[in-house]
Amino acid sequence: MTSDYRTPGLSPKARTADLLPRLSLEEKVGLMFHTVIESGANGTLVETAGALSKSPTSTVVLDKRMNHFNVHGLGTPREAARWANALQSLAMQTEHAIPVTISTDPRHAFTENAGASFAARGFSQWPEPLGLAALDDADILEHARIARAEYLAVGIRMALHPQVDIASDPRWGRQFQTFGADAERTTRAMLTYLRGFQGEELGPTSVACVTKHFPGAGPQRDGEDAHFPYGREQVYPGGRFDLHLAPFRAAIAAGTAGLMPYYGMPVGLELDGEPVEEVGFAFNHRIVTRLLRDSLGFDGVVVTDWELIHDNVAQGQVLPAKAWGVEHLSPAERMLKVLDAGCDQFGGEECTDLLLDLVRTGRVPVERIDVSASRLLELKFRLGLFDDPFVDEDAAAEILGSAAHEEAGFRAQASSVTVLEDDGLLPLEPRTGRRVYVEGMSERSAEAWGTVVPRPEDADVAIVRLPAPYDPRDDLLFESLFHQGSLDYRPGLVSRLRSLAATTPLIVDANLERPAILTPLIEFAQTVVGTCGVSDDALVAALSGRIPPRGRLPFEIPRSMAAVERSPEDVPNSTVDPLFPAGYRLEGPAR
Numbered sequence: 001m002t003s004d005y006r007t008p009g010l011s012p013k014a015r016t017a018d019l020l021p022r023l024s025l026e027e028k029v030g031l032m033f034h035t036v037i038e039s040g041a042n043g044t045l046v047e048t049a050g051a052l053s054k055s056p057t058s059t060v061v062l063d064k065r066m067n068h069f070n071v072h073g074l075g076t077p078r079e080a081a082r083w084a085n086a087l088q089s090l091a092m093q094t095e096h097a098i099p100v101t102i103s104t105d106p107r108h109a110f111t112e113n114a115g116a117s118f119a120a121r122g123f124s125q126w127p128e129p130l131g132l133a134a135l136d137d138a139d140i141l142e143h144a145r146i147a148r149a150e151y152l153a154v155g156i157r158m159a160l161h162p163q164v165d166i167a168s169d170p171r172w173g174r175q176f177q178t179f180g181a182d183a184e185r186t187t188r189a190m191l192t193y194l195r196g197f198q199g200e201e202l203g204p205t206s207v208a209c210v211t212k213h214f215p216g217a218g219p220q221r222d223g224e225d226a227h228f229p230y231g232r233e234q235v236y237p238g239g240r241f242d243l244h245l246a247p248f249r250a251a252i253a254a255g256t257a258g259l260m261p262y263y264g265m266p267v268g269l270e271l272d273g274e275p276v277e278e279v280g281f282a283f284n285h286r287i288v289t290r291l292l293r294d295s296l297g298f299d300g301v302v303v304t305d306w307e308l309i310h311d312n313v314a315q316g317q318v319l320p321a322k323a324w325g326v327e328h329l330s331p332a333e334r335m336l337k338v339l340d341a342g343c344d345q346f347g348g349e350e351c352t353d354l355l356l357d358l359v360r361t362g363r364v365p366v367e368r369i370d371v372s373a374s375r376l377l378e379l380k381f382r383l384g385l386f387d388d389p390f391v392d393e394d395a396a397a398e399i400l401g402s403a404a405h406e407e408a409g410f411r412a413q414a415s416s417v418t419v420l421e422d423d424g425l426l427p428l429e430p431r432t433g434r435r436v437y438v439e440g441m442s443e444r445s446a447e448a449w450g451t452v453v454p455r456p457e458d459a460d461v462a463i464v465r466l467p468a469p470y471d472p473r474d475d476l477l478f479e480s481l482f483h484q485g486s487l488d489y490r491p492g493l494v495s496r497l498r499s500l501a502a503t504t505p506l507i508v509d510a511n512l513e514r515p516a517i518l519t520p521l522i523e524f525a526q527t528v529v530g531t532c533g534v535s536d537d538a539l540v541a542a543l544s545g546r547i548p549p550r551g552r553l554p555f556e557i558p559r560s561m562a563a564v565e566r567s568p569e570d571v572p573n574s575t576v577d578p579l580f581p582a583g584y585r586l587e588g589p590a591r
Helices: 012-022 025-031 057-063 077-091 129-133 137-153 183-198 241-254 285-295 331-341 352-360 366-382 393-399 403-416 491-503 536-543 561-566
Strands: 033-037 068-071 101-104 156-159 208-214 233-235 258-261 265-267 312-314 317-319 418-422 435-439 461-466 506-511 527-531
Touching: 012 366, 025 033, 025 352, 025 366, 033 057, 057 077, 077 393, 129 137, 129 183, 129 403, 137 156, 137 183, 137 393, 137 403, 183 208, 183 241, 208 241, 208 285, 241 258, 258 285, 285 331, 331 352, 352 366, 403 536, 461 491, 461 536, 491 506, 527 536
Parallel strands: 033 068, 068 101, 101 156, 156 208, 208 258, 233 265, 435 461, 461 506, 506 527
Antiparallel strands: 312 317, 418 527
16 A cells, blocks of 8 residues: 555544655644634625634635644534635645634634634533533533534534532633533533544544643632633642542543643642642643653643633734733743644644744754644544545534434433522422512523513512623723632622512522522522523423432532631532532432
8 A cells, every 4th residue: 555644544642653754844833833713794705804713714725835723703504614615625725735623612602702612503502611510421421412513514523621629619611611620520421422523543533632731720820710810820739639630641541632721820839749840731741741741741732721822912902912921932932932832733723923933043952843743643644634624514414403412402401400509499390370480591481480570579489590700890801701819699689589489489490500609599499490591491401300300519609708718729519517518419209
């Protein structure tokens, strides 16, 4: 058999070895950039700068030779497939027709955050990962397999997830995409998730997973997120670095295709008696090369998190480059440090000219470029992209959001509801003549219980859906989308709900994208449930008993903010005298 990269029967490694020497420096460098892309109307390519994408599609594909893109906005399933095919057709025009790897952040749940996730549109809708963690592994596997089928149908071949950080600080604003605060539960959920997306081994029907955020992003100082300068420090006052690392050890053993280091910079961390440099993890040679590559033996793709080299400016706001600990370095120097650390791709960047200049001036050897380019090419071959990168529009329209997929997602939403307290109101079955007062949910959904009335004093029961408490912030780009700060509900809200409960029996649904302080609500609400990614209709199905709620808390619910503030950031489920422990659900007739 001829050793030619165009021969499907050859191994991915052999095909990579044949193709790599044929590539120009520009093509090799283009492989090492992975940035945002957007689709246009009716599935067309966007040939201007987008809301977040910086350049026209033709510029990044044809001029910069880039072929890894994190897609943001997508149209209908048919339009999404049409756009993916148009993008692959454009890539076919390059010298060696390197196909595009289309990636995405999670897009099967409810949270719309351009810096982290997308709400389901066209895709079947499921609980957030925290909500999945409240369920059994069989539910997680069903979700992963369906999500995989829907990704494949529209040409998405890389998942920038799962997020397996241990949610050890209750204040952290990114924990809604984790599997909670228990390392063992997180590891078990992650292994199931990987199997659902990648299959038993990577191949043409796999979606490659980039597991994040190595070596664990949970222990943020004061729970502040490392997207922002005030949250750049990761701390380990309880000495639990190995606990946070554990899910990543398991992911590597299970064959995750990629890993993503977080923005955070470790402060005061020592490994094997040696201080770790206080720079962001993607800049950190001790973490990426010596720990991840050498000690843990990972030889897959390492993608940096987004915008480490340049500031991100969009929508009239700025987010400084997440170059924590190396803010003083120039963009070229930051790039050198990322390469020296051992990363393969620059996430959120398209500055190919900067890397080309570093190679041409001798500051980066071509051999270093070849190491990363080889890993990236081999993954494309393993996914079968060189053999057939195109998708079927008709199949996409049929698969995405099919009735079976929608029903599975709806059932998971309702099942994930976690009953914390109930004074005999559940199940709240439909009843002729019942008068219902609602807040935070649609009257149409609530009509399943009876007649909706405008005043609580006229109601037989009140149902209130509460968003998770947080401190609103809106100075930096994306900051308003990250719910951070206090976990306490506002005093005025608590007082008003107390008065409401004195008028009519009250059911409270607390959004638990973070562990809200429920202590005052428990004092007067007859029923309290927690959810993380549940529609109004799914909540009705759960509370009425049509789909029995069986969720368990993926983290503890602290009794007070004072308890949270006294708890070490790296030790999960460690607040004093929690209101509800991790794994809790009320056992009784409600189920």
